[in-house]
Amino acid sequence: MSKDNSVVMVGLGYIGLPTAALMASRGLQVTGVDIQQSVVDTINKGKIHIVEPDLSGLVHHVVSQGTLVANTQPVSAGTYLIAVPTPFKGEHQPDIRYVESATRSVIPHLKPGDLFIIESTSPVGTTEKMQALIEGERPELKDELYIAYCPERVLPGNVIYELEHNDRVIGGVNATSTAKALEFYARFVKGELHATNAKTAEMCKLVENSYRDVNIAFANELSLICDEAGINPWELIALANKHPRVNILQPGTGVGGHCIAVDPWFIVSDFPQQANIIRQAREINNYKTLWVIEKIKNEALQFEQKHGRVPVVAALGLAFKPNIDDLRESPALEVARALKSEGMNLLVVEPHVPSHAEFELRELEDVRENADILVVLVAHNAFRQYNWPAQEDKRVLDFCGAIKPN
Secondary structure, eight states, X not given: OOGGGEEEEXXXXXXXXXXXXXXXXXTOEEEEEOSOHHHHHHHHTTOOSSOOTTHHHHHHHHHHTTSEEEESSOOOOXXXXXXXXXXXXXXXXXXXXXXXXXXXXXXXXXXXXXXXXXXXXXXXXXXXXXXXXXXXXXXXXXXXXXXXXXXXXXXXXXXXXXXXXXXXXXXXXXXXXHHHHHHXXXXXXXXXXXXXXXXXXXXXXXXXXXXXXXXXXXXXXXXXXXXXXXXXXXXHHHHHTTSTTOOOOOOOSOOOTTTTTTHHHHHHHHOTTTOHHHHHHHHHXXXXXXXXXXXXXXXXXXXXXXXXXXXXEEXXXXXXXXXXXXXXXXXXXXXHHHHHHTTOEEEEEOTTOSXXXXXXXXXXXXXXXXXXXXXXXXXXXXXXXXXXXXXXXXXXXXXXXXXXXX
């Protein structure tokens, strides 16, 4: 296999594994790297450790044909991609230690002419910091590598299609690096490739998710106002959206996932004096989750006062958004944990997760029969499509407009 066809993908999570599999299906020889031996073993059996439509068959295919191999350590290749998490440290401060650790892991393998790309969501300037790290450890590689940043912009549940068809923003530390990275992504991406510099590409990823967060915050704040005014927020939004230039999003339990709930803080951290709307949107969306918890607690207290017993509360949904198994930064999970910590008699339904360490997962039909208060936290299709019979003895709190009891 020629050098130009060899790729190392460091990080085999929700982005790294689908990207590695897609590249492997397009004629590239990919070594996927993950620090968890169980993940490596699962992939090398042609199986997957995450839930994503179409991914299982694709991984099985590329592993069977030998174009994707998983390992716990990088190997020599022509292109290296970094797709590891960027968590917080302290109070909403971005932590790039995983990116740094992944970069250090490939430094011994780098050669003149290699392409190094960061896909991990990162604070502005991270790519240049990794360039300095590489050149500090391997000074002979200064001006001998192509280094770039290219963020993903995909929707969980449709990742394979969007990785291939969505436009990509690609920014190098210099013009030649940008050109080299564009050439690489053109091998497996059908969407348009937009050239820029590394800092702009890094900021572009953060801005995209911050924009979405601000728009969700408007909807969530509107739902708080509607609750106070005694107005159905979903009816109101549907009517307002009849305006040809109005497109209000749907309110929910909060905002989750490892993008929209996280990325805006990267901007706020670096630009605290300027990022006022972005900060306030994050605070509104975080507050919405706390508001949901208080609404449920108040409903449970009213039930207890009326009936003389503690109610059985059913929490419907744990994922951070509809129809996926991803629980990262999930406001629904935060609500369930808060209710459990309050000592509530809690039943939990999550149709997209087979089991959970903290909760015994129940069937929807079971909790509907046994719960006094039904709390819809995630608008899964399983909840939307369920035939909810009229039951005057049950209270339904729908925080995402998912069900309409008869």
